[in-house]
Amino acid sequence: MALFWFCAVGAMLAVYATLDGFDLGAGIIHLLVARTEAERRAVLRSIGPVWDGNEVWLIAAGGVLFMAFPTLYAASFSGFYLPLMAVLWLLILRGISLEFRNHIDSPVWAPLWDVIFAGASAALAGFYGAAIGNILRGVPLDRSGYFFLPLWTNFRIGKQVGILDWFTIVVGLATFLAMAEHGALWVAMKTGGNLEARCRRLAALGWWPVLLFTALVASLGPLVQPHLLEQIARHPWGYVFPAIALGGLLGMKHFNAPATGRRAFVCSCMYLAGIAASIAFGIFPYVLPSSLDPGFGLTVYNAAAPPHSLAIGLAWFVPGMILATGYIFIAYRGFAGKVGIEDEGY
DSSP states (O other): HHHHHHHHHHHHHOOOHHHHHHHHHHHHHHHHHHHHHHHHHHHHHHHHHHHHTTTHHHHHHHHHHHHHOOHHHHHHHHHHHHHHHHHHHHHHHHHHHHHHHSSSOOOHHHHHHHHHHHHHHHHHHHHHHHHHHHHHBBBBOOOOOOOOSSSBSSOOOOOOOOSOOOOOHHHHHHHHHHHHHHHHHHHHHOOHHHHHHHHHHHHHHHEEEEEEEEHHHHHHHHHHHHHHHHHHHHOGGGGGHHHHHHHHHHHHTTSSGGGGGHHHHHHHHHHHHHHHHHHHHTTTTEEBSSSSOOOGGGETTTTTTTTHHHHHHHHHHHHHHHHHHHHHHHHHHOOOSSSOTSSSSS
16 A cells, blocks of 8 residues: 555656646746747746646645655655745745736836746756755665755765755756756647747757756766666666656657647656656655665655555545546646737736
């Protein structure tokens, strides 16, 4: 049962990265590709009907984490308190910037919120990447099962690490680039004309840094966390997850054209989902490795709630996921198609 919940949390976070990833990416790129107020509104309309629904998956994953892995929830939410507060404020800033930008007719008001929206989106992508880097690298969990991380120490990897070091910064940059690419392909798929052309050019240029940083993280990861190599050596079938990510990455470049734009975006979703699955597979059975001693790390089994609680949670999880999935399907089906430059909204 604990293994099921590990897979469920991993799947929900992968869905969140795929769905909320494109509206983070749209925020990152919208000042680069939109030249007029009408084009900026078009970029925001492309995500407007779905961005808040996308974040439901993050909230749901946090709730499932609290129910299924309370030890992990307690340790991570206390040890990562500072970055979690930063993420909370950035999520708030993104939301209010979308809702407030058109409340006052002023030459300063809307551009101010546009800059805040772009900055918050970029910072969130970087923070999420740094969080992934911390999970891959491990945190200084001691025998008590708790840890504290300053924002940074000496930017080196060792026993006394900070949230930011050279590895987590590299992963943060890789995530920022991947989200920007994902957002460019989404906006290109949802718009037309000059705006779509600029998004496709940006996606074509951005694909090369994404490839470079993907290869860099894939090379550095096993050096920072040897458990990744041990896991893949024991279970060679796990190569299917990096293969999915690689296939998606190549497809993003191959299909980046107006006639095949939807396929390019689907490939970008494959890339992000493959990366998320590769990380989950690579650290298993750990959910939070320890950089002090592997024996102090939290695993799927020692961090899980009692079996009876997990079974009860399943009875609520299934109907909840049916409702959430149905909502997502209806929302995306109802707002399918391209947005017009002169349409109303945002």
